[in-house]
Amino acid sequence: MSVELNDADESFITGLRDILPAAAFLEASDTFLTEPRGRYKGKGVVVAPDTTEQVAALVKACYDARVGIVPHGGGTGLVGAQVLTEGRIPVILSLSRMTKVREIYPEEGVMIADAGAVLADLQQAARDAGKMFALSLGSEGTARIGGLLSTNAGGLNVLRYGTARAQCLGLEVVTPEGEIWHGLTRLHKDNTGYDLRDIFIGAEGTLGVITGAALKLATIPAVEATALLAVESPAAALSLLSLSRDIVGEGVSGFELMSRVGFEFLMETGLLQASPLQPLPDWQVLLRIGLPAGADVEAVLEHIFTAASERGLVYDGLIATTLAEAERLWTIRETIPEGNRLIGSVASHDISLPLSRIPDFIPEAARRIHDVAPLRINCFGHLGDGNLHYNAFPRAGENRAIYEGIRSQISRIVHDLAVEMGGSFSAEHGVGRLKVGDVERYSDPVRLNMMRRIKAVLDPNGIMNPGAMLR
Template sequence: MLNPVTPDFEKLLRGLLPAAAFKDDSTPYLSEPRGRWAGQGLVVAPVSTDEVASVVRACAEARIGIVPYSGGTGLVGGQLQQKGPVPVVLSLERMNRIRQVYPSENVLVCDAGVILADVQKAASDIGRLFPLSLASEGSARIGGLLSTNAGGVNVLRYGNARAQCLGLEVVRPDGTIWHGLTRLRKDNTGYDLRNLMIGAEGTLGIITGAALKLAPCPAGLGAAMMAVASPAAALALLAMAGEQIGEGVSAFEIIHRQGFDFLSEVGPEIKQPFDEVPEWSVLIDVGLPAGLSPEEVLEALFATAFEAGLVTDGVIAQNHAQRDAFWHIRESIPEANRRIGSVSSHDISIPLSAIPTFIDRGKQALAEVGAFRINCFGHLGDGNLHYNVFPMPGKARADYEAERPEVKRVVHDLVHSVDGSVSAEHGIGRLKVKDLEKYSDPAKLAMLRAIKDALDPKGIMNPGAVLRGQMPPAEV
């Protein structure tokens, strides 16, 4: 069994760390973006890997749980422990140095607490691109992004966070340090420990540093919003874009009209691109080499798609400001969702060819539960949909508390029936522990448990996240 933080243990930590490492106000670290539940813990913020190691060693000896805290933007409760013995909440925010940049290698080495936007800027300063991009990039930190294997809008071209990382520095559950900050592209010396830690959500160790891959900056950037006849037409357009533009397609987002309606309802200051809002539309983003005009390439795609009956309308950005305006619309939809207040939100992944069937069946299945508004949008290029269910006009999400479990069950059962995943890019955290148990292959669960027991035998690393362990799953 784990032990709680006691006054004596806090005194021990204060002897190990300087006063600046302790937070007088722990409130910001004990809540999550949607406000559905709260955590607990003594918050400490070490400034170096050695200080992290000293905290972990002390916790291991006292058998006290550690909840790693990065940017706090996670949506599945991985950064919060609701119940059980009071843990140490270990924030990486003071570990925010860009350690080294290697332009000729396209590599940047940084602390785990560096904010994503700062990594993007450091790459831009040397004429490179760090392609991981998501709505919370102004606050999300590298350690958390790697620990959850974050996705974002550019996965279609560049891959998840896992694909952007070459090496890691990790404090293990016994307080020893794995010095794995390799910059090598090829290294077959045993098990791939880097990929074991990436996506582990802090349950196997604490990432304190990372060697990140950079990419060349495309010479020409462009974007278009096109109205499509249906999700099936959107998929056909995606295939057509791949044939005509190839790897130049960086992102391919699908947007249902409900997203535009929510923007009108709670964000009228946002200029919408279409005079008449279509039922379905897509946002296509391209990055092209020198000599190719993004506008001409997108115009050619639109012409071909229009003739094939896939698109009915479209707007092509003529400059960077218009491209930014398109992306502002897409990135404002989650905020509009938050203001409306969802009954149940779902981060799911569906095989591309099954998406139209899933959308049709989902609408029918939820209609049997009750009357809802559905906002389906997201990264169609990689099959990751944000399938969120909302109250009808004039009602609040609190009016649907009785229906929430059934809504979630219906959606996740349907996802599982088409060989999808109930967690595409947000992770398991504590919110989806029961889902992992329900929908996973028993052999997979056994292997996950064996890895956890081998690397963290005392169970102190983010207890209750991903695997049930000694902590009950979150109830929200």
């Protein structure tokens, strides 16, 4: 969608100062101008309203002046949606001053919060009310709920509780024309027309600005336990998942697949001294179950281990006997992306596949990549929902810069194969600016056309996150 925009120049900012308080204008520091992988350096004027009405006034001014807006949550996204590198100077609309938990209804299992609330703070607020907000991911100490909804984030608990979309009842949104949609419903059933909530969730700020959310709260499992299990292969891991569900049903709340390479990276970078399981397995599964009061959760895990061992699925493992030990195991899993960052990837991929195709995809993708270059592959992810992080790295002692010329070729190999096997090139990190070309390459033409028509109708001046998701 090509629309001529204008710069957020000095004259425009002077006009904003007449309608917004001085505290709303922040320094355009690297916090707002860079993204975690360092591949994008953005530009813009940072404005941080602290009420929905101020957001609406800001957006209305941008709409009238045809100035682009880049919504900015915690800045933790990995596809460049939070930075604008080309074109006119935009307003970077930061939600960092809108952090309130507005209301909690424990009996209803609902919490209403500002879009700038940090995920970890929402989790704590839910715990203080005797409930659980189940969305959980490695960046929860900085990621903000508006951004997480805008990317439909997943994380570690999708298997049991679903993505961010599944944990949201309603939204408050400022439209591109500066109107406020008051959609903070607490209803679990409401079939009165189009579900506008689902239009904005996952839209990456291209259709409007989420300013508030009504979130579902879950019951805290009375007892939980974690086990780290060595499996023979990804195929064995899938069979283990099926077996675990047969035994405890929806009690399986976490099921993470981790490769040997991921642990080697953690030890290579000093983030882990030694693997909990020795010798280091080629493949491991981190399993968490949560059960009602009265259940002997450790006995259940032992039963799963015994049954899996008898079927040749598992050959080693340990059960965390304390909360601290369980947290240590989950910290290892959550630290894998940091190990990847320190090693420096040639190409990183966030893909999803039908579960039954995963055992075929992993070796075939490696074979195709190794035909191009002798790269190391770190494959890990949320096996229960088919989401893999399939990343390629230089050999030990090499700098990734020497492979820069084949980075796009490696990504094409991975994405082509994922789509060929019925999967997606974007599982939970979104499209941003990094994958706009992939949207055009892989999307069904009818779907792509409908997306463009929705964008044109809701954002006729093209001011919302220009260049992200669609072009």
